Amino acid sequence: MRPTYLRTRFLLVLLPLLSLLACDPSVTEVEATSIEVAPLYLSFDGTSEATLSVTANGSWTLTSDASWLKVSQSSGRGGSSTVRVTVDRSGLPAQQHAGRLKLSGSGRSVTVHVSMRFPHVTGTVVDPTDEIKPGSLPRADALQGASPSVSEAMPPDVVPGEYLVLLDDGMALALEASASGPVPLGARPHLTTLRAMGAGVARDHGLRLASDVLSSGLPVVKVHATEAEVERLRADGRVALVEPNRRWLLPQVEAVNAAHDFGLQWHYDHIDLGSAWALTQGDPDVVVAVIDGGFATRHPDLSANLLPGYHFERDDPDPEALDACVEHGTHVAGTVAATLNAAFGVSGAAPGVKVLPLSVGYETLDGATLVCALDSYAVISAVEYAAGESVAGLPPIAPVDVINMSLGGYGTNTTFEMAVRRAIDAGVSVVAAAGNDGFTNVVSIPAAFDGVVAVAATDSQGKRASYSNAGKAVDIAAPGGDKANGVLSLGWDLAQDEGTWLRMAGTSMATPHVSAVVALMRSMNPELDPASVTAILHASARDLGAPGRDDLYGWGMLDAGKAVEYARNSLGVTYRDVVVRLSQGGTLVAEAHAGVTGRFDLGPVPAGTYLLEAGTDLDGNGQISDPGERYASTTVAVAYAGDLAQDLQLSLR
Structure with a gap:
């Protein structure tokens, strides 16, 4: 009995002592050997507050290497904690700043990288x-005002499991900084830093990169990810934006083999091209980048006017694509600048300028039909390259004069819009098709983007084509043809492996008429900027439909003669x-x-x-x-x- 009695008395004395020790703050907890922190990167892009989640198996301390970087607690104990991080910009120069937070335990430390800028x-x-005109009508969202039936009929298509991740360039600059403090104004992060950051994002989230960083000016990478992984990416301070990689199909338009003679190109009479040609047929220093599915670069009526291009879907310096993508791109490029010669008879609307062929398509099945598909990453790459950025390891070129995009889709695509905006800011006029779905209040992207010249189509009678989209973003109309009488341009016979001539109809066919006329305008006046080009197109258009601007035709039918004349005489603010x-x-x-x-x-x-x-x-x-x-x-x-x-x-x- 005595041993039991002694043990009982010992426990009665020991338990209160243990309780007192547990409540005594002077007793030091074992330092953590394991510390997990999320996120490891914080970006304050004009903002001032964020939180860190800390999980540790013991005590830890938290220090900041920047006086402007404040934390709600400088230490913690085992378990989970939430730390409030704030920024005090008092007395700091108004620019980008870099800082670091360090959490330390026993032989274990974790660094949180911080990027901060002023708003x-x-x-x-x-x-x-209207004495100074904006680059376009006010932006119309691609589905703004659309009925539910339209939204349901045309859902944005995506590449399953693929996402575009826009890296935070401010964080890249912070990582480049050797110590905390201000980052030089106007600095752009090095491409090597962005590549390392993109690889780090993929590694830390267990993802596979599907592309290199697009460019230092638009640091986008393509990744394979699940929806849950995407949510974690959005919380990473190295990531500015995550969105799906969109997929579009090139418009499926019927191609009809046709006789090839300049006199059969009725659509040029509709825009009074002869009056424009009396002033210029185009300057060979003026370049139109045609971004399309693919091209028959060997076509005898086109090859002489082509510059060395690129295939951004295949990562190939040869833009030729003799597959389901060949007809559309070849036809569009031919309307811009097919060579004017007696042997073949057909001509582009600006036969004196050059075309930069940028292929972005690939052949795939849509049900049982072989079609040409485009992914937004490839299209964005082509836009960046045409705007003068180094993309896919290619040396940069001078920005082109015009980008033609007879393509598009519906929904939102922020990185695509950013690329288009950067091109316009670089002095490039961007011309795009309004779409072929016959909607009365919906214009496809990129035509709906701010600053883009959105082109609707007229038929062979000069009326609105039944398939042509309409909406507030439409700037101008041009001949797109109809089933009975399409636009005559170039094609390629895959079976015979030879050039041919085709009639096709669509806003895709209307758009290169406008791009070609813009090229003629730039030939007459190289100083024209995109806003001036758009203003002249509006002012010179021949009114159609309701008096003044309307959603069907924009400012009216393209008038090549007046547009080129106005460009020649254009002087002003x-x-x-x-x-x-x-x-x-x-x-x-x-x-x-x-x-x-x-x-x-x-x-x-x-x-x-x-x-x-x-x-x-x-x-x-x-x-x-x-x-x-x-x-x-x-x-x-x-x-x-x-x-x-x-x-x-x-x-x-």
Whole structure:
């Protein structure tokens, strides 16, 4: 009995002591040998607050190497904790900054990389007098106002399990920084850094990269992922955006073999091409990039006007594709710049310019039908390359004058829109087909993107083609033909392996008429920017339908003669003449010229209340608010809650 009695008394004494020790904060917990933190990368893109989830098997400490980087607790104990991370920008220069957080235990530490920037002030300058015209009508979302039946009938198609991941370039700059502190203004991360970051994102999330980084200006990678993995990607500070890799089918239009004679190209009479040719048939220094499924580059009526191109779907320097993709691209390129010669008779609308053939298609089955499919990653790659970026290891070229895209789909595609915007900002006019589904309030992308010239189609009688989409984004109409009388251009006979001539109908056929005329305009006046080109197309169009602009024809039928004449005589103010300023208490904080479509970005600025002004300085005296100048101003409040967008409407003072 005695041993049992002693054990009982011992336990009665020991248990209260253990309880006291457990409650005593002076007792040190064993340092953690395992620490897990999520996310490992934090991006504060104009914002100020985020959280970290910490799981450890013991005590840990948390330190920051940047005075502006604050945490809600500097240490923790075993188990799970949530740490609030905030940014204090007081006294910092308004630019990109890099910092690091370090969690430490026993022989174990974890680093969290932090990228922080000040909010940007952005917007668009608009001139309601139309003396300076914007690059396009106000943006119309591809499905805005569409009936449910339209949305259900045309769901956005995607490549199963493939996603486009836009890397955060601010985080890349932070990773390049050797220590915490400000990053040089205007810096662009090195491609090697972006590649390493993309590989790290894939490795950390257990994903397989399906592409290299697209370009340093648009750092997109393609990955294979599940929906659950995509959600984790979106929480990663190295990732700015994740969206599906879209898939589109080239428009399936009936091709009819036809006699080849210039006199049979009735569609050129509809746009008064002869008057344009009296001024120019095109300058060989002017380049139209045709982004399409594929091309018969050996066609005798086309080869002399082709520059060395690329096949972005196959990653091949030879853009030729003698498969289901060949007819569409060859026909479109032929309408732009088939050579004018007596031997074959058919001509492009701008036979003196050059075509850069950029193939993006691949042959696949749609049910039992062999079709040409396009993935958005390949199309985006082609747009970037045509805009002067180094893509797929290719050396960069000078930006082309015009991009023709007789292709498209429905839904949203942010990375595609970013690529198109970058091309327009580089001075490239982008022309795209409105779509062939006969919708009255839906325009396909990229035609619906801001700044793109959206082309509707007319039939052989000069009326709206029954298949042509209509909507608020439509800029202009051009001949697309109909089943009875299609547009005559080039084709390729796969069975005979020889060039042929085809009639095809669609907005795909209307679009290269506009691209060719834009090339003629640029031949007459190389200084034209995309906004000026669009303004001239609007002003010179022959009105169709309801008086003035309407959703069926835009501003009317393309008039090549007037457009080229207006281009020759075009002198005046462009959006690049507009100065945008941000000031506070009479002190200038930021200044920039508007871009070719009126867009501006004044860069990072501290939180506060500012005067935002835009105006011309035609007399060169440094004042943008003089009488006789175009001017606009407003007060804006910048907060650390992200970027601020504010448009300005100019008026004559």
